[in-house]
Amino acid sequence: MTIQWFPGHMLETQNLLKKAISKVDAVLEILDARLPDASANPFVNKICKGKFRLKVLNKDDLADPEQTKLWLDYFEAKEKTPAISICGTHKFQAYEALNYCVNRIDRNRARKIKVMVLGIPNTGKSTILNSLAGKKIAKIGNVPAITRHQQRTSLKNNIDIYDTPGILWPVIEPEQKAYILAASGAISDTAIxxxxxxxxxxxxxxxxxxxxxxxxxxxxxxxxxxxxxxxxxxxxxxxxxxxxxxxxxxxxxxxxxxxxxxxxxxxxxxxxxxxxxxxxxxxxx
Ligand SMILES: Nc1nc2c(ncn2[C@@H]2O[C@H](COP(=O)(O)OP(=O)(O)OP(=O)(O)O)[C@@H](O)[C@H]2O)c(=O)[nH]1
Ligand SMILES: [Mg+2]
Structure with missing residues (x-):
């Protein structure tokens, strides 16, 4: 089964991100803890070269804890990429992810730090933004493609955070990956x-x-x-x-x-x- 679901706003977002990424200091790549590999968009790898990026395995309250631990070890040992697992509805855990990033940025306190939140649809990007802001700034929902435009929010401590629309890629292969993504809810029900x-x-x-x-x-x-x-x-x-x-x-x-x-x-x-x-x-x- 080949799954294709690449609505117009995803292409627009891709084009916007190619330019916007150069202006941010760090990226929170929001993955789904139940599918940390299938929920990683290769496009994020491509545009984040040379940029500090933290892999955030969100929704860890839904994932098998034993496997989540193995995934974190895997990213650290095999991919040499920093990774953390959180439940994004908890403010404290959302800040753990943000602070991990901010503490690794060479910081001039007079300058704003810009952090971008990236990922595929429905992984909890806007939920994390709301948790960080301590109020409902972004619309969230349990269907993919809720966020349609990039949104900047200023947090305390001179930090700007950019929420972005979830993006997939034009043809999802291999079949196994498409099944995993569809089962998680990252793909519109109309396409599966x-x-x-x-x-x-x-x-x-x-x-x-x-x-x-x-x-x-x-x-x-x-x-x-x-x-x-x-x-x-x-x-x-x-x-x-x-x-x-x-x-x-x-x-x-x-x-x-x-x-x-x-x-x-x-x-x-x-x-x-x-x-x-x-x-x-x-x-x-
Ligand atoms: N159980 C659980 N649910 C979560 C968590 N984070 C987000 N959710 C739920 O996941 C769904 C999607 O959350 P959103 O924040 O809208 O996801 P998004 O990544 O912004 O999605 P798009 O805007 O479509 O790209 C919502 O129903 C949230 O309540 C989490 O850590 N645990
Ligand atoms: Mg969103």
Whole structure:
């Protein structure tokens, strides 16, 4: 499945960022802690060369803590990139990320420090801005592409922070990455096929998080043998039925994805550093 979702404002933002980046002192790259590799936009790598950048694994309250720790070790040891994990709705944690950046900038107190917040849609960029400001400055929402324009906010201590629209790239490949992004909610629902995403999610849950699955859905009784059985059983238990009592697979798939995204099944990571190393080794051979 190839996913394409690159609305016009993303191209406009890309063009704007190419120019605006030279004027900022540092970048907070906001990743989703459940998918720290898939949520990294290669364009950010490209434009941030020579600029101080902190990888912020946001939404760590939703991710598997063991995997988040492994990701932070991975970025430090393998990529030599500073990284931190936070829950962006907490002011104190948002400041931890900002201060990490500011403390590494050669600072002349008379001059404003400019920090830009970058990332793909729905990773929590505007939420972090609001936490830093201590009030609702930017609109936020649990669908991608809420922010459509760059917004500058002046914080205390002579710091300006720039919130930016989340951007993806024109064709999302490989397929695995597209599934991960779609399952997390970074891609508009209009561009995805819920059934395929639910099959991907069901496979991940059966293989990696069987205990959480059984706790969330006690009606399963035994671990489903395959993805279809899991989706059907959820549909049946939640009343996702068509006329004649036939299970509505579309509705069942939506239910599973909605619960997964909201963290109702538990703290789940969609990819691990091991997966990434395996993929990289496969590419080399
Ligand atoms: N559980 C949890 N939810 C979060 C966290 N940070 C943000 N959210 C939620 O994630 C959703 C997206 O947040 P936004 O701040 O709008 O994301 P954004 O990156 O600005 O998105 P775009 O403007 O579309 O690029 C909202 O429903 C937030 O409440 C977090 O740390 N934990
Ligand atoms: Mg936003």
């Amino acid at each position: 096929d819920y059934n395929s995403i639910a099959f991907f999610a069901a496979n991940l849950l059966i293989k990696r998080y069987p205990e959480l699955l059984m706790q969330r859905y006690p009606f399963l009784e035994t671990l489903p043998k395959n993805e279809l059985i899991l989706i059907e059983k959820i549909g049946s238990a939640r009343g996702c039925l068509k006329k004649g009592g036939i299970i509505n697979l579309q509705k069942s798939s939506e239910t599973l994805i909605r619960e997964l995204r909201a963290g109702k099944i538990g703290k789940i990571s969609f990819e691990t550093p091991k997966d990434l190393e395996y993929d990289n080794n496969t590419k080399k051979n």
